[in-house]
Every structure is written in C-alpha cells, then in structure tokens.
Amino acid sequence: EPEVTQTPSHQVTQMGQEVILRCVPISNHLYFYWYRQILGQKVEFLVSFYNNEISEKSEIFDDQFSVERPDGSNFTLKIRSTKLEDSAMYFCASSPSLNTEAFFGQGTRLTVV
Amino acid sequence: GENVEQHPSTLSVQEGDSAVIKCTYSDSASNYFPWYKQELGKRPQLIIDIRSNVGEKKDQRIAVTLNKTAKHFSLHITETQPEDSAVYFCAASRFVFGPGTRLSVLP
Numbered sequence: 001e002p003e004v005t006q007t008p009s010h011q012v013t014q015m016g017q018e019v020i021l022r023c024v025p026i027s028n029h030l031y032f033y034w035y036r037q038i039l040g041q042k043v044e045f046l047v048s049f050y051n052n053e054i055s056e057k058s059e060i061f062d063d064q065f066s067v068e069r070p071d072g073s074n075f076t077l078k079i080r081s082t083k084l085e086d087s088a089m090y091f092c093a094s095s096p097s098l099n100t101e102a103f104f105g106q107g108t109r110l111t112v113v
Numbered sequence: 114g115e116n117v118e119q120h121p122s123t124l125s126v127q128e129g130d131s132a133v134i135k136c137t138y139s140d141s142a143s144n145y146f147p148w149y150k151q152e153l154g155k156r157p158q159l160i161i162d163i164r165s166n167v168g169e170k171k172d173q174r175i176a177v178t179l180n181k182t183a184k185h186f187s188l189h190i191t192e193t194q195p196e197d198s199a200v201y202f203c204a205a206s207r208f209v210f211g212p213g214t215r216l217s218v219l220p
Contacts (some may be wrong), residue, residue: 045208046211091156102207104156
C-alpha cells in the first residue's frame, strides 16, 4: 500500500541552525501539506501546496518557513533559523484532491537545543 | 479564522459501552469534516469523514453526524474495545483541528 514517507525520523539541531525536513508524498497525489504537533498538543496546520505553489498557510508559517518541491517527488519544509519553540513533531500529508482523505507520514521529531 | 472546539478533553468508558465526542466549528463555509485517531507516538489516521451535503455517515462501529445549522458534528463509537483507546481529533476542512479527546476504554 502506498504511503507518505518522511526523513529523518528524528532530527536534533542547535538553535539558530537551518533544518530541512523531507517528505515523499504518494505518487498520484496533487495536494501536499505540512503540520506540526507540539508534544501533547493538537495538530496544527502549517501550509498546503498545490500546482507548485502555496495554496494556504497559517499564521505559524512565517518568513522562517519555506516549502519546496525540488524534483517532482520530494516535498520539503525548511526552517531557516530554528528556535527552541520549533521543537515538535512535523507531519507531512498528501491527498489526491482537496476534500478527500489526507494521508499522513510517520512524522519527523525535531528537537532544537 | 476558523475555530474548532472539542469536548470532552478526556473520556473513559467501559468496554462495550458507547463513546460520543462532540465538536463545534465557527466558519459556516467549512464543508469537509474528518475525524482522526492518533495512538501514542504514531501518525494521525483518518477513521471517518463527512461532507456538508450529508447529515450522517456510518462505518461499522463508527458514525459521524453533522448539524450544519448549529455548526456542530459528533463522533459516535459503539461497542467500544480496548484498542479504541487513543486520542481523537476532529477537524474542519483540512486546516483546523480540534484540541483532541483522549479516550480510554477500560476492560
């Protein structure tokens, strides 16, 4: 069964460093998403991506964040200068169309020290 | 923007009993309402969803009802089993999640 894959599963980085989280969405899906979940809290939407551009973004997704689909298969989230409060589980998801099931990856746990 | 509230925050039931989780949303333009189950340390997984053109949907022991006028929707789990224990999140569209309900099914 196809699934969304994310790498790495765990990333530890120093405050102020840049990180890139990687995702491979399901191959025939057209919509891609990033979410984050701080430990013990709810899932928070960051950004959606369709047709090679951002279609929606939340207030969390400020200038420190960017997304890219560099090669037609990978979908990346970059955090330019990490802060302690960026520590969270980051989930990538994809869906074949807008109002259908979004399939989540297993997540990348980002720890900023 | 959209705001989703969810109640209760925790729920304990005896195995075999029913569990009901309720959510309200604020944006009347929302038209897609998924429910996710998240086990500890794992990804959210869709268990059922409903679109605004229907009032109820059922899949085996799980059902969801939607009241567009009142802007609330509910998850119903019947004949609960210990493996139903998890955190359940409702969402309005794909962008706004509720705060979650921790369901514990006691054997």
